[in-house]
Amino acid sequence: MRYRLGLDMGISSLGWAVVEVDTQDHPQRVVAMGVRKFNSGREDKTQAPLAQKRRQKRSMRRQRARFLRRQQKLLNQLGHLGLMPLSPVERRQVADCNHPSFSSLGTKLNPYELRALALSKPLPPYALGRVLFALNQRRGFKSNRKTDAEVDKKFYAGVNKLAQTMKDGGFSTLGAYFAYLQKQGKAVLDSRGQGDAVKEGREGLQTTREMYEAEFDAIQKAQQPNHKFTTEDWAAIKKTIFYQRPLRPVERGKCQLYGPQGVDKPRAYAADPLSQKMRAWQDINNLKIISPGDATRFLTDDERQEVWRLLCNQKSISFTKLCTKLKLPVGTEFNLASAKTEKGLTGLTTDYDLAKPEHFGPRWHTLTPEQQTKVVELLQSTKDEEDVITALVENLDIDETAAEKISALNLEGGTARFCTEALAALLAKVSSVRADAPANRYMSITEALAELGGGYTRPGTLVERLSYYAQMMPEVGMHQNSRTVPEEKKYGVIGNPTVHIALNQLRQLVNAILKEYGHPPAGIVIELARDLKANAEQKREWQIEIKKNLALRDEMLEECRKVGTKVNADSREDFLKYKLWKELPACAYTGEPITLPMLFSNAVHIEHILPRSRSLDDSSANLTLATRDANKMKGAETPYEYYQRIGKPEAYDALLARTAALPHNKRWRFTPDAAKRLADEEDWLSSMLNDTRYMSRLAKRYLEYIAPHVEASPGKITAKARHQWFGKVLEKNRHADHRHHAVDALTLALLTPEAIREAQRAASKDDTHVYKRLVMPCPVEPGKLHQEALALVNAMIVSHRVDHGAQGALHEETAQKHSDVAAMNEAARLNLRKIEHQQGERTHSNYYKHAGVHHIDFWLVKTPSGNKVEGVPVFMHQTRDKPRNRPHPAATLLMRLHNGDCIVVDEKELGIVRMIKPSARALLYAPANEVGIAPSSAKAGVKSNYKTLGWTALLKRNVRKASVDMLGRLRVSSHREI
Numbered sequence: 001m002r003y004r005l006g007l008d009m010g011i012s013s014l015g016w017a018v019v020e021v022d023t024q025d026h027p028q029r030v031v032a033m034g035v036r037k038f039n040s041g042r043e044d045k046t047q048a049p050l051a052q053k054r055r056q057k058r059s060m061r062r063q064r065a066r067f068l069r070r071q072q073k074l075l076n077q078l079g080h081l082g083l084m085p086l087s088p089v090e091r092r093q094v095a096d097c098n099h100p101s102f103s104s105l106g107t108k109l110n111p112y113e114l115r116a117l118a119l120s121k122p123l124p125p126y127a128l129g130r131v132l133f134a135l136n137q138r139r140g141f142k143s144n145r146k147t148d149a150e151v152d153k154k155f156y157a158g159v160n161k162l163a164q165t166m167k168d169g170g171f172s173t174l175g176a177y178f179a180y181l182q183k184q185g186k187a188v189l190d191s192r193g194q195g196d197a198v199k200e201g202r203e204g205l206q207t208t209r210e211m212y213e214a215e216f217d218a219i220q221k222a223q224q225p226n227h228k229f230t231t232e233d234w235a236a237i238k239k240t241i242f243y244q245r246p247l248r249p250v251e252r253g254k255c256q257l258y259g260p261q262g263v264d265k266p267r268a269y270a271a272d273p274l275s276q277k278m279r280a281w282q283d284i285n286n287l288k289i290i291s292p293g294d295a296t297r298f299l300t301d302d303e304r305q306e307v308w309r310l311l312c313n314q315k316s317i318s319f320t321k322l323c324t325k326l327k328l329p330v331g332t333e334f335n336l337a338s339a340k341t342e343k344g345l346t347g348l349t350t351d352y353d354l355a356k357p358e359h360f361g362p363r364w365h366t367l368t369p370e371q372q373t374k375v376v377e378l379l380q381s382t383k384d385e386e387d388v389i390t391a392l393v394e395n396l397d398i399d400e401t402a403a404e405k406i407s408a409l410n411l412e413g414g415t416a417r418f419c420t421e422a423l424a425a426l427l428a429k430v431s432s433v434r435a436d437a438p439a440n441r442y443m444s445i446t447e448a449l450a451e452l453g454g455g456y457t458r459p460g461t462l463v464e465r466l467s468y469y470a471q472m473m474p475e476v477g478m479h480q481n482s483r484t485v486p487e488e489k490k491y492g493v494i495g496n497p498t499v500h501i502a503l504n505q506l507r508q509l510v511n512a513i514l515k516e517y518g519h520p521p522a523g524i525v526i527e528l529a530r531d532l533k534a535n536a537e538q539k540r541e542w543q544i545e546i547k548k549n550l551a552l553r554d555e556m557l558e559e560c561r562k563v564g565t566k567v568n569a570d571s572r573e574d575f576l577k578y579k580l581w582k583e584l585p586a587c588a589y590t591g592e593p594i595t596l597p598m599l600f601s602n603a604v605h606i607e608h609i610l611p612r613s614r615s616l617d618d619s620s621a622n623l624t625l626a627t628r629d630a631n632k633m634k635g636a637e638t639p640y641e642y643y644q645r646i647g648k649p650e651a652y653d654a655l656l657a658r659t660a661a662l663p664h665n666k667r668w669r670f671t672p673d674a675a676k677r678l679a680d681e682e683d684w685l686s687s688m689l690n691d692t693r694y695m696s697r698l699a700k701r702y703l704e705y706i707a708p709h710v711e712a713s714p715g716k717i718t719a720k721a722r723h724q725w726f727g728k729v730l731e732k733n734r735h736a737d738h739r740h741h742a743v744d745a746l747t748l749a750l751l752t753p754e755a756i757r758e759a760q761r762a763a764s765k766d767d768t769h770v771y772k773r774l775v776m777p778c779p780v781e782p783g784k785l786h787q788e789a790l791a792l793v794n795a796m797i798v799s800h801r802v803d804h805g806a807q808g809a810l811h812e813e814t815a816q817k818h819s820d821v822a823a824m825n826e827a828a829r830l831n832l833r834k835i836e837h838q839q840g841e842r843t844h845s846n847y848y849k850h851a852g853v854h855h856i857d858f859w860l861v862k863t864p865s866g867n868k869v870e871g872v873p874v875f876m877h878q879t880r881d882k883p884r885n886r887p888h889p890a891a892t893l894l895m896r897l898h899n900g901d902c903i904v905v906d907e908k909e910l911g912i913v914r915m916i917k918p919s920a921r922a923l924l925y926a927p928a929n930e931v932g933i934a935p936s937s938a939k940a941g942v943k944s945n946y947k948t949l950g951w952t953a954l955l956k957r958n959v960r961k962a963s964v965d966m967l968g969r970l971r972v973s974s975h976r977e978i
Contacts, residue, residue: 003031005513005521005707006749007506008741009528009699011498012040014509015741019749021522027750027779030788033742034968038505038801041497049497057809066245074136074240081229083129094126095133101126112182115175118219122226131175131219135212136241142209158206173215174207213242247383253492255419256475257426257454265419269380271411273372274423276348278416278445280311281431283345285442288335289328292656295673296335298440311347318344333664349412350376359406360398371396373420379411425452463705465514466507470494472705476698503702505801510706512966523709525748527718528696552579565597574600580625583662588670589630589639591658603628609669611636621665640672713748717756721776722747729789736931738798746789755779798929799964800912802900809851810877816847833877850875853916855898856923858954859891869894871951873918894954895961895973902928902962904972905949910962914946922950928964 001020004027008015014036020028041050075091078084085091085099093099097109101124105117111134117123118131141155171177178188188205220234252266268275284307290296299307303326310317310325317325319337322344336345354375355364367375375396382388385407392403418426429448435441443451470477470491477492494500514520556578560567568574577599586593587604594604607626610617626634634642643652659670668674696712703710726743758777778785811833821829832847857872870887897903901913903925911925914932924946926932938944949959962972 001031001517002522003517004749004752005510005524006745006747007509007524007526007703008744008748009502009506009526010741011042011502013037013738013741014502014505015743015745016509016513017742017746017749018513018517018521019746025522025752026754027752029780030746030785030792032967033746033789033792033796034966035738035741035796035798036505036509036801036966037738037798038501039803041501051497070240071136074133074237077237077240078129078132081233083125083132085126094130097130099126110179110182112175112179112188115173115215115219116179119173119176119222123223125227128219128223128227132216132237132241134175135216138207138212139242140207140209140212142244155206159208162205162207163211173218174205174211175215178205209242209244213238216241249381251478252415253478254475255422256417257422257449257452258419265421267415267418268373268420268423269376269411270414270416271350271380272376272416272420272423273348273350274369274420274427275416275418276346276350276412278418278423278427278430279346280308280348281427281442282445283336284308284311285430285444286336287345289326290333290335290668290671291329292331292660292671296668296671298442300440304442307345311345312351314347315349315352316344316346320344331660333667337664353409353411354406359402359409369420369424376411379406379409380413422452422454459705462520462708465511466702466706469503469507469702473698473701499698503699506699506702509966510703514706516967520706520708522707523711524703524707525711525713525751526696526699526703527713527744527748528699549575549579552582559596560600563596565600567600573606576606576620576623577604577625579620580606580623583666584624584658586625586658587627587630588624588659589626589634589642589655591654592627594625594627599625605631607631607634609666610638610674621663622669624659624662624666638675639670640674713751717776718744718747718751721751721755724776725750725778725782725785726789729786729793736933738929738931739793739796742793742796743789750779750785751776752779796929797910797964797968797970799966799968800900800902800928802898802902804855804898811848811851814848816849818847821847833875848877850877852876853899853918854878855896856916856918857885857896858894858951859887860894860955861888861891867955869951869954871918871921873916897923897961902964904960904962904970906957907960910970911947921952922948924948 002023004019004021004025006015006017006019015034016036017033018031020031022028043050043053075084079086085094090099097111097114102109104124105114105121105127109117111130114123114127114131115134118128123131166172166174166177169177169180171180181188216238220238224231224234252269255265255267258265270276284299284304287307288296288298289303306326307322310322319334322334323332351364354360355362360367364372375392378388378391382391385404388407389400389403392398392406393400398406416423426445426448429443429451430445431442433443433448435443435447466472468487468491470493471487474491476494478495483489483493494503553575556567556575567578581594581596581599588607588609598604605626605628606623607630608617609622609624612622633646637645639655640652643649643655655670659667700710700712722744725747729743755777758779816832821832824832829847832849834845834847836843836845852875853873854876855874857874859870859872861868861870870891872885872887874885897913897916899913899916903911903913905911905925910928912928912932913923914926914934915924917923926945926947930945932946933942933944935944935946949957953959960972960974962970964970
């Protein structure tokens with residue numbers, strides 16, 4: 001069977017559909033459909049990667065473990081030197097400052113007073129040990145060059161204030177000043193980190209590591225003559241207290257030019273001058289000038305050199321200033337100036353900073369590219385300021401003052417896509433080689449890569465199955481030595497965790513389809529969901545846009561109520577008219593004012609600026625308002641073509657003046673070269689079907705290893721076709737039913753290039769000059785298509801990926817009150833996590849609540865009165881500590897259920913376990929094909945679809961554990977299977 005595969009790829013789902021096609025790739029019938037659901041690797045509310053929180057918690061645990069190891073090492077050193085007793089009882093006395101040897105110092109002192117006294121009076125050995133131990137407990141914040149820029153300015157303001165206060169009061173060390181504060185009755189809040197704030201009524205003390213080291217040196221100077229251990233012993237103690245391990249260097253990825261060729265060269269830093277020059281020339285090559293009344297054009301050679309000169313001498317330049325510098329007429333715009341930003345072009349920021357007189361000065365430009373790269377690598381990879389200063393002074397003969405200022409610079413972060421050698425080769429071509437002489441278009445980076453033998457090339461032969469994505473596309477894999485999966489450790493992973501999971505699920509699904517049908521598809525169409533392609537900033541912009549539209553709709557209803565105009569609040573056309581009216585409250589072509597009552601009448605039409613039959617563009621950017629007569633006269637022409645035909649150049653100039661205030665993405669459509677820009681697409685169909693976003697290109701490349709024809713759809717046409725072809729296939733809310741992803745995939749599989757061309761031909765014939773949606777001709781007889789699709793949708797079982805690992809929190813972070821724990825019975829106490837820690841001779845026990853149920857074991861217990869089911873929950877913290885708890889020696893294990901497992905209830909209902917509640921002796925499940933809505937999420941108009949299943953009902957309702965494979969095939973286990 002020859003077939004075509006459609007894939008709808010989202011952040012947590014994969015919809016797929018297989019359509020049989022003939023030798024001409026015309027769809028014949030729908031063969032199979034399905035959906036695969038999986039975790040996105042992000043938190044639901046914040047969308048932050050799950051690894052981020054785990055990394056933070058792991059960092060805290062490591063810091064605590066390192067502190068305890070350092071503390072124990074110091075105690076061992078002090079004990080060996082006779083500065084700390086070996087007996088735990090005596091150590092407790094030293095810690096409380098009531099050891100008998102302290103009696104010579106007078107009344108009982110606290111550690112702060114001991115630290116102050118150590119500067120002027122000989123201390124007994126144990127008292128000195130207590131002072132040194134106190135310095136280890138809080139040793140101040142130690143910054144480095146890379147974190148200094150991130151530290152709150154308020155923290156350093158507090159540091160400076162503390163230093164000035166100590167200087168004014170004559171306090172030479174922190175200990176002396178702290179002791180003074182305590183005598184004044186003020187509590188000492190010695191900030192451990194840079195984020196602590198000054199609290200009301202307490203003395204806020206932002207301390208640094210240098211302050212503590214200065215106090216140690218002062219104590220050593222005062223106490224060394226009174227004790228017999230050597231200078232080397234003092235140095236060893238100081239190293240133990242103040243040593244801080246260097247940060248692990250961040251590994252850079254492989255060069256995208258040489259990496260796939262097996263040359264493992266690291267990417268250059270984004271701050272490298274070569275990288276910034278490449279960015280500047282890319283911007284110059286892509287920059288186009290849009291002048292009123294003139295055709296859009298690339299820069300001339302003189303303009304290119306002028307822009308290059310400007311970017312070399314400043315950090316950035318706005319488009320407004322750029323227009324002035326190039327002496328362009330008023331109203332000129334640039335294609336890179338979007339409707340949302342006017343920031344301009346970024347210059348050579350590294351050259352600008354390092355060539356300042358107080359840094360390298362003019363000498364910076366005399367250094368070779370290799371020397372400049374070494375300077376940037378030194379600044380970006382070296383954490384310690386002293387190391388940077390030493391390297392600059394010794395290797396580049398920079399005076400120490402300038403070296404200190406250079407070390408304090410915060411250059412642009414991140415890395416480029418290429419190594420320095422590749423950047424130099426690409427830069428030579430991008431900056432000087434023309435790709436289109438008549439248009440004065442210079443070579444793009446893609447064209448330069450192709451000439452150098454790099455870039456992407458289609459696989460020469462197809463493979464039988466997909467391997468790990470970073471193995472087949474090595475340039476995307478970042479180094480991940482900490483990974484436990486062998487292939488991830490060897491080949492690396494992509495930086496985005498959501499994309500990493502999605503690509504792995506894509507591989508499993510496609511390989512399952514290949515195994516099922518025995519041969520690769522004739523073609524694949526893949527569409528990426530908008531949320532998978534977008535970054536966090538784009539998602540925030542969408543939310544803002546949604547809120548604006550809701551506010552605008554309310555404004556429309558209020559304005560119409562005031563003037564007595566009837567309007568349909570649910571009408572898309574009415575809202576679209578009002579939105580366009582807010583942009584331009586007049587006919588775009590005649591200038592006739594449009595009143596609000598007139599707006600919603602048949603006298604005003606929504607008009608396509610560029611004819612829909614030529615552009616297939618139904619977006620609001622291609623729409624404006626026109627009177628009925630003006631719309632009819634313009635016909636299927638661009639605005640410029642229309643005014644050329646009727647011979648009214650003065651009316652066209654007036655049109656340009658009227659539309660000058662419209663957004664850029666709409667304004668260019670009125671220009672003389674709008675038709676040329678539309679025709680300049682070498683293949684408009686390819687442009688419609690191929691998205692240039694990174695993830696779409698990546699998924700497309702991945703799938704080209706198994707199929708001869710792969711297309712990545714941007715979704716602009718797909719949504720129209722899906723709505724028209726399958727509007728009633730899913731009667732329920734499509735966003736509440738996972739199966740809509742399969743319908744989207746089926747639309748993709750059916751939407752062949754010929755189907756889109758047919759839509760274009762139909763749009764050309766149906767030119768009534770009245771706004772209506774684009775009609776997408778269905779390539780299969782609609783009745784047959786609906787019958788096949790509906791049958792498959794009704795029989796579909798959504799496949800859910802289940803994670804049985806215990807990667808989450810093992811217990812809550814706050815300990816239970818001992819009084820509460822003492823009141824619990826033994827069974828309840830078993831569900832707590834008991835953690836013991838030693839303090840001197842005393843052992844402390846803390847109890848923590850479990851962070852969740854990992855799984856639950858159901859046992860069948862036979863009793864004289866009949867069989868019963870016992871559920872034994874196993875909590876997160878018990879997965880590593882306890883074996884199965886058999887409630888009775890003769891009990892038989894029925895099944896083990898985790899959150900996310902699939903179950904069959906009453907031999908017909910399929911559900912997914914969503915919540916396990918041991919206290920209620922019940923579990924909650926939701927239908928497998930529906931989006932789960934928890935009771936806590938239920939609100940007005942949104943009901944929870946969770947169902948409760950008590951443990952005692954498991955046998956009565958014949959509950960079975962089940963599994964669904966990648967292709968949606970159900971397998972129900974017997975009770976004895978786990």
